[in-house]
Amino acid sequence: MEKFELHILGCGSALPTTRHFATSQVVNLREKLFMIDCGEGAQMQLRKSRLKFSRLNHVFISHLHGDHCFGLLGLISTLGLLGRTADLHIHSPHGLEELFGPMLAFFCKNLTYKVFFHEFDTKEPLLIYDDRSVSVTTIPLRHRVPCCGFLFEEKPRPNxxxxxxxxxxxxxxxxxxxxxxxxxxxxxxxxxxxxxxxxxPSEPVRKYAYCSDTSFYQKIVEQIKGVDLLFHEATFAQTEKARAKETYHSTAAQAGEIAKAAEVKQLVIGHFSARYENESVLLAETTAVFPNTILAKENLCINVGGEE
Amino acid sequence: MEKFELHILGCGSALPTTRHFATSQVVNLREKLFMIDCGEGAQMQLRKSRLKFSRLNHVFISHLHGDHCFGLLGLISTLGLLGRTADLHIHSPHGLEELFGPMLAFFCKNLTYKVFFHEFDTKEPLLIYDDRSVSVTTIPLRHRVPCCGFLFEEKPRPNxxxxxxxxxxxxxxxxxxxxxxxxxxxxxxxxxxxxxxxxxPSEPVRKYAYCSDTSFYQKIVEQIKGVDLLFHEATFAQTEKARAKETYHSTAAQAGEIAKAAEVKQLVIGHFSARYENESVLLAETTAVFPNTILAKENLCINVGGEE
Structure with missing residues (x-):
C-alpha cells in the first residue's frame, strides 16, 4: 500500500500546556505533505517529526483563531532560510492574507519563494485542492467564527x-x-x-476527515460517511457539556456520536482542554459510544486505513 | 541574598532545531519577572519553567526580527485566557505596535487586560524602566536592523x-x-x-547585561563594565568569521573578547547557529579567551552574581 499517514504535531486547545502544543498536523500521502492548521510551535514539531520541509507545498487553515495559525509566520520564515524555491499555498477562510500580509512583508522581505493565499467561503463544501492522487474538500463546521474541516480523498489507483x-x-x-x-x-x-x-482491482481509496473546531454538528455526518479515519475535536468531558455548547466545542461523547453515526472505521480525538491532566476520562467517554477510538498525542503517526 | 536569576527559555538563532527554541529569556528579580525577547514557543517554555505568568509585567524586545518576537501573539493571547487583569508593557525599537496592533485587534479582541507598547530609539543608551528594585537601560548594538541589548541594574538595598x-x-x-x-x-x-x-553595608548591587544580536562591537564594553553576568551572542565559530561579519553576528571568540575587555564576572553565550550539532566547539573558542564562560541551553537557570 502506498503511504497515507497522519502525523499529529500538536493537539492541545487554545491554552498550550507542558504536554500539548497548539493544533497542527500533517498528512503524508505518497510523500506529498499537507499541513492542517499551524499553531505556535508547528515548525519545531515538524522538524521533530523528521518529515521533509521541502515536501510541504500546501497548508490548510480551518479557521482564524490564533491557536490554529500563529505558527505560520515562523514556518514561512524558516522555509525561506532553508532556501526554498517552490511556491507555498495557504488555504484558509477569508481574512488571513489581510492579517498576515503586512507581517510577512516586514519580517520575510527577501523570501526565496512565493506564498499564495487561497481563501474560501465556509458555508458549503468546496473542492479546494485536487491533483492526480488526492482531492481536498472543505467540511463546513459550526464554531464561533467561520470554520471548516477538510476531507482528504485518495484518487482511485490503476488496476x-x-x-x-x-x-x-x-x-x-x-x-x-x-x-x-x-x-x-x-x-x-x-x-x-x-x-x-x-x-x-486496486486497493479501495482511503479517506481522512479532519473536524475541528466545532460544536456537535450532525450535518457533517453525511459528508464524512465511512471514512477510514476521522479526527474530531473533543475539547471537554461530559461534565462540561454546557461550556462546550457555549464555546462551540464538542464533548468527547459527542465526538463518538458523530463517528458512530458516520460509521467511520477509526476515530482519533484531540483539541483537549488544558484542564485535563491526562485525557483518559475523555477517551473513556468516547469509547463508551464508539469503541475504535484513540487519543491524539504529539508525535503520534497514524496509518490511514491501515491495520490496527 | 534576594533572588536575581536568569532563565533561558530559548537560545537558538533564526532557524529552530530539535534542540533549541528561538530566543527568549526571563529575568527573575525578587519574584518580579522580566522577559527579554519572545521568539516562537516562548510561552510553552515559560510554562515549562514553572515561573508564574502573573508575575510578568514587562517584555523587552531587542529588535524586530521574527526569531525575537513571533512568540508575542501566543503569549498575549494566553495571558488573556488566564484571565489576567494587570497591564502588560512591551518595550521595543520603533515599529512593533504598527505591525502587531492589527493582529492583536483581530485575534485578541476580548482581552481582560491592556497591552501598552513603549517604543524607543536604539542609537543611545536610554533608561527605559525603573522601579524601587531595578533599572533597565538599553545597550545600543550593531545589527542589520535597529537593535539594542538591555542592562539590568539592581538598586542598592538598605544597610x-x-x-x-x-x-x-x-x-x-x-x-x-x-x-x-x-x-x-x-x-x-x-x-x-x-x-x-x-x-x-548591604550586599553589592548586581548587574546583568543582555547583548544579542550584534556584530563584534567594542563600544558596548564601557557600558557593561564589571557586570556580574553577560549574555553575549555567539552565533558562529571562528571558521565562519566572514559570515558573522556579513550578517552582523559575532563569533564565539569575539564574545569572549568583549567579556574580557569588560571584565565581567561570568559570561553565558547563546544564539547558536543551527549548523552546530553541539556547541562544544563554540565553548572552547570562547573559554580560550575568557575562561569563566558557560553555554546557554533551554531550561537553564543562572544565579546572577551567585557563587559558581
Missing part, C-alpha cells in the same frame, strides 16, 4: 495487471496502460478479452 | 542594622528606617553615633 494472463493473451506492452485503467483487450483475431480477466 | 548596637545605644524603633538608609543617630544627650557603627 493491477495479472502478469500470467497478459502473457497468455500476448498483450503488447503499449496496451498495458489502457488496460490498467480499465480497458478490455481486443486481440488480432478480433476477440474481446474483458478487463476483469486481465487485472485485479 | 543591615546591627541588632546589638541598636540595643546598646537604645535607638528607638521609629529611627530604624532612617538608619538603614544611612543616617547617623543622635541620642537624647546630643551625642552623634555614626551610621557605620550601627549598620553593616
Amino acid at each position: 493491477h495487471i495479472i502478469r500470467e494472463m497478459i502473457d497468455f493473451y500476448q498483450v503488447p506492452v503499449y496496451e498495458l496502460n489502457r488496460i490498467k485503467n480499465g480497458a478490455d483487450f481486443v486481440n488480432p483475431e478480433g476477440e474481446v478479452i474483458p478487463n476483469e480477466r486481465l487485472t485485479r | 543591615h542594622i546591627i541588632r546589638e548596637m541598636i540595643d546598646f545605644y537604645q535607638v528607638p524603633v521609629y529611627e530604624l528606617n532612617r538608619i538603614k538608609n544611612g543616617a547617623d543617630f543622635v541620642n537624647p544627650e546630643g551625642e552623634v553615633i555614626p551610621n557605620e557603627r550601627l549598620t553593616r
